[in-house]
Amino acid sequence: MRSVAEHQQTIAALFAAPDPVRLAVADAHGSGLLDHVVAPISLPGFDNSAMDGFAVRAADLAGATPDAPVRLPVAADIPAGRTDAVALAPGTAHRIMTGAPLPDGADAVVPVEDTDASFAPGADSVSSGTVSFHAAPTAGRHIRRAGSDITAGEVALAAGATLGAPQIGLLAALGIAEVNVARRLRVVVLSTGSELVAAGTPLQHGQIYESNGAMLAAAAREAGALGRHEHFVPDDVPQFLAKLDATAGDADLIITSGGVSAGAFEVVKEALTDPADTGHAVEFVKVAMQPGMPQGAGVLLTPVGRRVPIITLPGNPVSSLVSFEVFIRPALRTAMALPDGRRRVTARLTADLRSPVNKRQFMRGVITETPDGAQVVPIGPPGSHHLRFLAEANALIDVPVEVTAVAAGESVDVIVL
Numbered sequence: 001m002r003s004v005a006e007h008q009q010t011i012a013a014l015f016a017a018p019d020p021v022r023l024a025v026a027d028a029h030g031s032g033l034l035d036h037v038v039a040p041i042s043l044p045g046f047d048n049s050a051m052d053g054f055a056v057r058a059a060d061l062a063g064a065t066p067d068a069p070v071r072l073p074v075a076a077d078i079p080a081g082r083t084d085a086v087a088l089a090p091g092t093a094h095r096i097m098t099g100a101p102l103p104d105g106a107d108a109v110v111p112v113e114d115t116d117a118s119f120a121p122g123a124d125s126v127s128s129g130t131v132s133f134h135a136a137p138t139a140g141r142h143i144r145r146a147g148s149d150i151t152a153g154e155v156a157l158a159a160g161a162t163l164g165a166p167q168i169g170l171l172a173a174l175g176i177a178e179v180n181v182a183r184r185l186r187v188v189v190l191s192t193g194s195e196l197v198a199a200g201t202p203l204q205h206g207q208i209y210e211s212n213g214a215m216l217a218a219a220a221r222e223a224g225a226l227g228r229h230e231h232f233v234p235d236d237v238p239q240f241l242a243k244l245d246a247t248a249g250d251a252d253l254i255i256t257s258g259g260v261s262a263g264a265f266e267v268v269k270e271a272l273t274d275p276a277d278t279g280h281a282v283e284f285v286k287v288a289m290q291p292g293m294p295q296g297a298g299v300l301l302t303p304v305g306r307r308v309p310i311i312t313l314p315g316n317p318v319s320s321l322v323s324f325e326v327f328i329r330p331a332l333r334t335a336m337a338l339p340d341g342r343r344r345v346t347a348r349l350t351a352d353l354r355s356p357v358n359k360r361q362f363m364r365g366v367i368t369e370t371p372d373g374a375q376v377v378p379i380g381p382p383g384s385h386h387l388r389f390l391a392e393a394n395a396l397i398d399v400p401v402e403v404t405a406v407a408a409g410e411s412v413d414v415i416v417l
């Protein structure tokens with residue numbers, strides 16, 4: 001049997017290096033940045049006010065106290081967005097709003113609360129009257145200096161960054177319209193099985209609702225890819241191959257579910273084990289793990305001669321999602337220049353655990369932080385049909401091949417989902 005690590009390498013080798021694409025910043029959300037982004041401008045771009053109040057020369061207010069306020073004439077009004085250059089003459093103040101450019105000559109801003117003025121709607125305008133200051137500001141007070149956030153020429157975002165909301169915000173603030181990112185890969189899931197029907201159809205005896213398609217497409221999207229799913233029913237090899245060709249289209253990865261173990265009607269395995277006829281090259285193997293033992297991986301040759309990676313996952317729902325997590329997710333993320341994004345931690349086991357001989361087990365668990373450190377509770381039986389416990393789990397307990405039992409209180413490796 002193949003080890004988990006060996007099969008991880010096989011899957012990783014199916015993917016090419018990240019494919020560069022230039023996207024509008026908003027469309028690049030969630031993508032991996034391929035090049036350093038250098039700030040074309042400084043932020044802030046000009047000295048500006050951090051408060052609604054008055055721009056002053058600090059020296060003009062030296063000695064101001066509530067008992068001995070200093071009164072100055074208000075010469076101009078500077079709202080945010082005023083674009084002409086305004087100067088502040090000695091012995092005067094300008095009314096200024098948050099984000100408005102500081103006038104030449106001003107070296108402090110006094111918030112309106114520290115004066116006798118009011119900016120409340122309906123209050124008298126003070127822009128051509130006088131204002132009384134109760135305190136002496138220090139020079140530089142409430143001024144946001146040009147370049148204090150980032151200076152033009154500095155690296156704003158390093159290659160490898162993932163473009164989440166804050167990174168999109170920074171790029172937009174720098175006036176950057178487009179970025180070079182790794183193309184998000186298109187993942188198509190094709191589920192097989194004559195027992196499967198779609199939601200909305202009444203179930204006959206022996207039928208079940210198809211669930212792996214939606215689940216694996218969601219997992220692909222959670223991994224940062226573009227995921228969609230198709231459903232194929234008959235256990236018929238020519239029909240399956242035709243569906244595969246039609247589905248492959250512009251896919252970067254095809255994932256099938258079901259039809260790969262030892263049954264009499266394993267359509268995926270049958271259809272893809274004869275590369276002489278089809279040009280496909282898919283290898284079916286057993287991996288020493290539980291769940292997820294029957295696996296297949298290789299390359300599909302499309303009718304237009306394109307080679308598309310294909311990964312054939314086992315049909316049991318828990319097996320297919322755990323296989324996605326262990327094999328496909330890391331490879332997809334690397335191929336999209338995204339960090340692995342999963343935390344591996346050590347946690348204290350709260351109940352005894354058993355694991356099959358010669359298999360690396362990925363057991364569902366619930367991990368919590370306690371004052372004594374992380375602890376993990378194994379949940380659900382090992383059977384690969386227990387979707388309910390999978391939905392409850394927030395972690396996978398990674399039990400090494402050589403371990404067959406772990407006692408409560410011992411430490412285990414955990415992948416936090």
Ligand SMILES: Nc1nc2c(c(=O)[nH]1)N[C@H]1C(S)=C(S)[C@@H](COP(=O)(O)OP(=O)(O)OC[C@H]3O[C@@H](n4cnc5c(N)ncnc54)[C@H](O)[C@@H]3O)O[C@H]1N2
Pocket residue numbers: 191192193195196208209210211212213257258259260261262263266291292293294313314315316317319384
């Ligand atoms: N004689 C043997 N039998 C089995 C072996 C084996 O080595 N020898 N391996 C077992 C293991 S382990 C697994 S895992 C499964 C894998 O089976 P397949 O990949 O061939 O999948 P199916 O037989 O088509 O389905 C298995 C199970 O999962 C349900 N299923 C399948 N697709 C879906 C779907 N899209 N949505 C919801 N549920 C699905 C299906 O109804 C079956 O119950 O084989 C064991 N058997």
Ligand code: MOO
Pocket residue numbers: 289290291292293294314316318319383384
């Ligand atoms: O690999 Mo199967 O996943 O044990 O149920």
